[in-house]
Amino acid sequence: MLKVEAYFFWPINIEVKLDTQFIDNLKEFVNHLTKTVHAAVPGSLVIWYDAVAVNGDLGWQDKLNKYNKPFFDLCDGIFVNYTWKAKYPQDSAAAAGDRKYDVYMGIDVFGRNTYGGGQWDTNVALDLLKKDDISTAIFAPG
Secondary structure, rough: OOOOOOEEEEEEOOOOOOOHHHHHHHHHHHHHHHHHHHHHHOOOEEEEEEOEEOOEOOOOOOOOOOOHHHHHHHOEEEEOOOOOOHHHHHHHHHHHHHHHHHHEEEOOOOOOHHHHOOOOHHHHHHHHHHHHHHHEEOOOOO
């Protein structure tokens, strides 16, 4: 008999500048949401999107680093913005340590400033990520 498991994915995408006084509240929210979702739906994932940084700036880092890692550390992974450069997957894997597969390097299939150009050349980014042995998140595959 075929066993089918369902997994649920909750992305957290906050694309606004935040006053630094609210960063601790945001981190507590991410932590609480992750724990609550895991308790309610075993196997579920809460994924942070690379947008607002721990200094409150709205600034896509395009890799895992000291500005977004505090959020990554409180949830199941990070969806890195899709405008990353060739060395950023390696940098992200190093920053993640034994959680490198929880870093999902974004690829925009529409090709908006994405590594390799996207569209029919989406494989260029995928090939690099495979070589660097890191995960991917594909944006707009439809």
